[in-house]
Amino acid sequence: MRFSKLFAPTLKEAPSDAEIKSHEYLVRGAFIRKVTAGVFNYLPLGKRVLDKIWRIVKEEMDNIGAQEILMPIIQPAELWKMTGRWDDYGPTMMKLYDRHGREFTLGPTHEEVVTFLMKNELSSYKQLPVTVYQIANKYRDELRPRYGLLRGREFVMKDAYSFHSSWESLDEVYQDMRKAYKKIMERTSLRYLVIEAASGAIGGNQSHEFVSLAPIGESNVLYCEKCGYQASDERTPYKGEYEKVGMDEEEKELERVATPNVKTVEQVADFLGVDKKRIVKSLLYVGRKGMVMALIRGELEINEEKLKEVLKDQSLRMATPEEVLEKFGVPIGFIGPVGADDVYIVADHSVKYIKNAVVGGMKEDTHYINANLDRDFKVDEWADIRMLKEGDPCPVCGAPLKATKGIELGHVFKLGTKYSEAMKAYYMDEKGELKPFIMGCYGWGVSRTMAAIVEQYHDDKGIIWPLSVAPFTYIVTVVNMNKKEQVEAGEKIYKALLEAGEEVVIDDRQVTPGIKFNDADLIGFPIRITVGKALKEGKVEVKMRNSSERVKVDFEDEGKLVKVLKEMKESYKPKPKV
């Protein structure tokens, strides 16, 4: 490719909306351009990188026997209503209507469509298992798209689905997928963790996330250096001791005290001069079955994912102040379990071990002190709904956990029969009985991977692409286009590399050397061949993007030059930033 012909309008300045390096460099380096919030054009360079990632993902899927298909982006509402996700997933879906007013969605994922497909096409256990996948655009109306390709509203995803007649068969494919995902991580040179994860709105009962390490990542990971435990903070159970707060005291008399305008745990602790641990925090949620109260010890935080799982209700959300006021006639901040008899109460185990607790007074500007379990309030369900943080004990070995952040690239789920039952997708087993398919689903963020790689591979000048995903391997930089000998030498090297089957760009633009060097660094070509003043000695300079070292190589000897270049290519192994 000739740079003079390449559609690659690089930018000197960072776009005003770029907050992170991958966003800035992908835009400045002419890989992508924003169309509207969370929606991008891929320019030639970006398309080349995307294709390389695409191909790696495709090859790894093909390797484990998954079969590529293509499903529609437009999906009818009826399928989503069958599984209840038209409402559950609702706000995240891009919805549209045809001329008859019939409802559709732009597919945010394809469980419904693929289950519908298999329900009609597979009828016997003899046809199972089957694994299919596609690589296609997905649409999600994110609350707040941001970070360039990391959280878009339109993005490229690989989604695979497997159908089985036994859990053992599902487990085989699940393990194959995990191996394939590890290979994708390795082939894209990403540093990553595999963590146990919450399955969220997708559902199911086992899932692992493949997380690429990055400080700006939105997934919080807890891991144990001692035993190797790795999990999402949303998923990590608390298996430590429960601290006893005042358990050796006498039960004192329940008393309502005035706490004017004192609402938060912090304020209450200050105002009453008590430890936060003595306060029981009461949070109200609204789910499918109405309002639910969740209790936890004052200084701890509630893990909404755990709570959703306990209640088996993915639609759960925090109640608004208005809803709370309407229900109890009491503003938020003064809500507590004493006298909250008509609401279902879920409490974290930590609440069990507080005597003479402080709770909301259920009357504006008051709190109760000396509230005691059973005597003053009841709990309908005990559960572990605590959010763990760094330093909390590892659930496996008890050592203090470490925290880090990452970008979720892959997610594998054992779905079980959630979708097949909801959609009556049955096959006939050996005994002639109808059984719902046992299913797995496996997602990979293809376009997001591009941003994740840049997050790990860049410096203050631009991107440092690993070879496997670089848009081109080499750039031949002709320093002075007015010098015939430089142009001729550059062309000769360019052609030699093309003939050797290499991916190469020759920078034949009539611009100053500074622009050429800076663009080469910004775009991130792994190897640069500079044709300039060293030509007087019959040499060119070769430099790898991840090093400042320049090697002088005789250019007249093409065989030797190509050999040296290929050797440098072999040894090019940029170091990730994390």
Next chain:
RNA sequence: CAGGGGGUAGUUCAGGUGGCAGAACGCCGGAAUCGGGAUCCGGAGGUCGCGGGUUCAAAUCCCGCCCCCCUGACCA
């Protein structure tokens, strides 16, 4: 969705007490130059987000709408 900020040249941004539409970079033409976005001369480029209102006069004030960005995710 809530709160905040913003929308002016291709980009990054000034102007905003109402009175001729601005800069830098980029772009086009030219000069000289050619190893890290260098220099000089000349030039093109705008429904000031959209619609309405107030006014002799609106980028500027008022109203409505659209879009973009940031923070948050109701942790009481």
